[in-house]
Amino acid sequence: MLVAHFSDIHALSLAGTSPLAFLSKRLAGGANLLLGRRNKHPVRIFEALIDDLNRLRPDHVVCTGDMVNLSLDSEFALARALLDRLDLGPREVSLVPGNHDVYVWAARIGRAFEHALGPYATSDGASEPTFPLLRVRGPIAVIGISTALPSPAPLADGWVGKGQLAAVEEALARQGSEGRFRIVLLHHPPFKNRHAFLRGLRDRGALQKVLRRTGAELILHGHEHRDLRNTVEGPHGPIPVIGVGSGTYDDPRPERRARYNLYRIEGREITVETRVHDAASGQFR
Ligand SMILES: [Fe+2]
Ligand SMILES: [Fe+2]
Known part of the structure; x- marks a missing residue:
């Protein structure tokens, strides 16, 4: 199986946005x-x-x-139109929200992310998105956690929550007992990141305990806008944790430039290839 992983697109569109939308946290962010x-x-x-x-x-x-950036309807409309250009379609494209997708309470309460991007975040057999996301594709189980919650600026922290943790544990245990290659998705890294007080996953300790009991084969995250390789403890040894840089960052530094990862999964072996945007040709290489 070949699995592609991108993150932190931050699609920006201010089309039709009234100045009122910039009240509250959007004022600072905007x-x-x-x-x-x-x-x-x-x-x-x-x-x-x-x-x-x-x-x-x-x-x-x-x-x-x-x-997106500010959870504006115009941004979500743009993000949806772009994602819909992927030939694979929503069944083979799995998405979890980041802090910018649930930037303000109005977006959380109105379920703006779910309404705009729902088909990309809906579990097998479900009619609407709920988290954890669970999709089984042959030998692979994709388990997507939402860590996104609105926090007052300048916070960009995340939270899994007890209810979701219990469901994640059950899904990991079941998919593990059925021998699937379990890929866990979450926006925030499941370990102590830089400026964790402002930008970290609050209940990372509780999530690590779940992972230590159930295991997982691969954990993928974004949020840091950098390539990161780490591990967390599993029941039979370390579980690889891979963070990918932003998929759209227009930066001359090769290590920060827009990129995404391809994981070739054969049995329990993972080979990683990073494809980086080339400014001269405008293509990924
Ligand atoms: Fe980001
Ligand atoms: Fe983020």
């Missing part, structure tokens, strides 16, 4: 965005990433959140 970030995550790079995936045709694609 001003910051308009000043410095506007051209940092260009849509054309995401279009190139989609073209690359349509050419390489992996079996499954996963995205670990932050599709």
